[in-house]
Amino acid sequence: MATGQTTIDLGATPQVPQTKSTKQHGKRPFQGHHRKVAKYRKKEKTATEGSYEEVLLADVQALLASQKLTEADENGAAQTAEEAPLPEQGSEIEVDVVELSSTGDGLAKQKGSNHIYVVPFSVPGDTVKAKVYRRNHEEGYTAADFISVVKPSALRDDSRIQCPYFAKCSGCQFQMLDYAEQLKIKKNIVxxxxxxxxxxxxELVPEILDTIGSPLQYGYRTKLTPHFDGPPGNPRRGPKKSHSSMPPFGFTPKNTRKVLDIEDCPIATETVRKGLTEERARLAVSYGKYTKGATILLRESTKRVPKASHSDTPPPPEGTPSTALRVETDTHIDFKTCITDQNATSTEYIDSFVFTNPAGAFFQNNNSILSPFTAYIREHILPPPSTTSTSTTQKPIKYLIDAYSGSGLFTITQSSLFPGGSIGIDIAEKSIAYARRNAALNGLDESQCRFLAADAPELFKSVSAYDPDETVVVLDPPRKGCDASFLRQLLQFAPRRVVYVSCNVHTQARDVGVLVRGEVEGVREGKGKGTRYEIESIRGFDFFPQTGHVEGVALLNRLDA
Structure with missing residues (x-):
């Protein structure tokens, strides 16, 4: 989730270097005008990273196959005819959207043609005007920029859109859709x-359960990272000029490198929106000090003060700025501020649990869903009686191993269910330090909840005393999923139950497939050979309403002979 740019406080020392983004959306050279339909055939590749490109290609290939573009025609004869020449780069065309990719982009066709166009901000049933900018011959599709709606789909209602930058900013894709429809789409993505x-x-994948929605569909996001570029034309080496006027400050639109100037973001919390306004005002005064671009952190932090009674109005904690937003409930008052220093400590509450983190580090960005989400994990983290095999009937679950534990979200919120204790393991020592601090803040000692910094090759050595028949493992890896080394150790340890939480359902599906087959290099022989899992259930959670993103929870039980 790195931005690829330096994160700074605009009130701090200026001229902080900005590194090149790790993900550019620059335009690529345009290719050719037509090809034989048969040459759209593409050799299938095994997905490795669950990237945007892989996910889009899988959907395009499925649509091509459904149109019989890569197979024989109805009479059994191979199709070799050429389609009409395709539009030139920069051409404006009308297309009908026939399907939605799991990337959130519409897949569309021109009348009389089976060629596929990928058009963002469109939904099935739309007829839209789009501008052609890149042809991907090997993959069999052309990318196009959304211009306008010619004829809206029955699913579309643009009066729902609450952001003036929608269809320009790449942050949201679905603001024109009813929220129930968004949840259906996200279920289909899973x-x-x-x-x-x-x-x-x-037959080995159970029916996907309905996606659980977010309590807030707007005003939910507790972290934003807007940015600005350095002055144009500055040389790589030698003296550099500073900005002569305030640069665009906001986010990068889809398919371009230019920053879109954004004054407000309605999916952010009120605190973060207020912080965006303040940082824009600060940049408007200090822009002349900057010779390079930077990314600005906006992170909500909460200080909670209990109330002695319903009518009690306790003062804010010492050091709370007068500009802090005040949110009152029957039991407490929250004072919310926006942090711009990535090394500062932010504080969040989930029900009665409190968590602190480095403000610039990863923590879930939708606090409103964390209560129902952690409650769901609590309700399902233990295996139901029906999944208990004969060999483990007399062994109740005692232990939790929270792999990729970060600052302890699951280790801490689920610890009460495990009499033998819960252990969180993460490679990042700083995260483990905060996790230990969070355990203490929540009144948990080491007998209930402990943490260990360990690299993947050493991970399960740390819990060798745990009986796998009495153990649940929770996984919450980064977007790339689990590597082969980790999956090998997991199969060798063979815990009774696995709860796999993921911010990328595509790499989750890849890894769950490995656990169900019991196949990973190094496990076909020796310890762990024959260990396989059965999927109990899979469902999505909508951590990011108005976007094409969905998180997944998969519950798995070990199959015993």
Whole structure:
């Protein structure tokens, strides 16, 4: 989730270097005008990272196959005819959107043609005007920029859109859709993830459950990282000029490198929106000090003061700025501020649990869903009686291993269910230090909740005393998912139950497929050979309403002979 740019406080020392973004959306050279339809055939590749490109290609290939573009025609004869020449780069065309990719982009066709166009900010049933900018011959599609709606889909209602930058800013894709429809789309994204990336036969994947929605659909995001570029034309070496006027300050639109100037973001919390306004005002005064661009951190932090009674009005904690937003409930008052220093400590509450983190570090950015989300994990983290095999009937679950534990979200919120104790393991020592601090803040000693910094090759050595029959493992890896070394150790340890939480359902599906097949290099022989898992359930959680993103929770039980 790195931005690829330096994160700074605009009130701090200026001229902090800005590194090149790790993900550019620059335009690529345009290619050719037409090809034989048969040459759209593309050799299938095994997905490795669950990237945007892989996910989009899987959906395009599925649509091509459904149109019989890569197979024989109805008479059994191979199709070799050429389609009409495709539009030139920069051409404006009308297309009909026939499907939605799991990337959130519409897949569209021109009348009389089966060629596929990828058009953002569109939904099935739309007829839209789009501008062609890149042809991907090997993949069989052309990318196009959204211009306008010619004829709206029955699903579309633009009066729902609450952001003036929608269809320009790349942050949201679905503001024109009813929220119930968004949740249906996200359920289908999970369905397709397991179909395309798990390499499992359909009978081994249970029906995907409905996606659980966010209590807030706007005003939920507790972290934003707007940025600005350095002055144009500055040389790489030698003296550099500073800005002569305030640069655009905001986010990068889809398919371009230019920053879109953004004054407000309605999916952010009130505190973060207020912080954006303040940082814009600060940049408007100090822009002349900057010779390079930078990314600005906006992170909400909360100080909670209990109330002695319903009518009690306790003062804010010492040091709370007068500009802090005040949120009152029957039991407490929250004082919310926006942090811009990535090394400062932010504080968040989930029900009665409190968590502190480095403000610039990862923590879930939708606090409103964390209460129902952690409650769902609590309700399902232990195996139901029906999944208990004969060999483990007399062994109740005692232990929790929270891999990729970060600052202890699951280790701490689930600890009360495990009499033998819960252990969180993470490679980042700084995260482990905060996790220990958070355990203490929540009144948990080491007998209930402990943390260990360990690299992947050493991870399960640290819990060798745990009986796998009495152990649940929770996984919450980064977007790239689990590597082969970790999955090998997991199969060798063979815990009774696995709860796999993921911010990328495509790499989750890939990894779950490995656990169900019991196949990973180094496990076909020796300890762990024959260990396989059965999927109990899979469902999505909508951490980011108005976007095409969905998080997944998969519950798995070890199959015993």
């Amino acid at each position: 369905v397709k993830a397991y179909r395309n990336f798990s390499q499992l036969p359909p």
